[in-house]
Amino acid sequence: xxxxxxxxxxxxxxxxxxxxxxxxxxxxxxxxxxxxxxxxxxxxxxxxxxxxxxxxxxxxxxxxxxxxxxxxxxxxxxxxxxxxxxxxxxxxxxxxxx
Numbered sequence: 199x200x201x202x203x204x205x206x207x208x209x210x211x212x213x214x215x216x217x218x219x220x221x222x223x224x225x226x227x228x229x230x231x232x233x234x235x236x237x238x239x240x241x242x243x244x245x246x247x248x249x250x251x252x253x254x255x256x257x258x259x260x261x262x263x264x265x266x267x268x269x270x271x272x273x274x275x276x277x278x279x280x281x282x283x284x285x286x287x288x289x290x291x292x293x294x295x296x
Contacts, residue, residue, distance in 0.1 A: 199253060204246035205281060246281065 203211060206226035216222040226244045231237070249257065257263065267273055 199247040199249050202246045202248045204244040206244055 201221065201223050203224050204226040206228045208226075210228060211224055211226045213222045214225055223245060228242045228244060229239050230242050231239055253261075263278070265276070265278065
């Protein structure tokens, strides 16, 4: 999968990890209200991913989506969802900001 520019305010998006030799992870910093805690606003870090054609075929055939978090507990809650069909902006030409 390839990291792509996530939904949200583009001025709050950074590319992390490129200077450390990784491909680069686009992270959008924002806020959301959790339905379990009405009236409480929580900070968010949103990433978006574009599967390859082979990964799309595997998902359509029933493959699981696996999330691996680097590091140790505590692990923050996370949300996984399917976005609307985006206009894809690859990270190839992005400047690292970390």
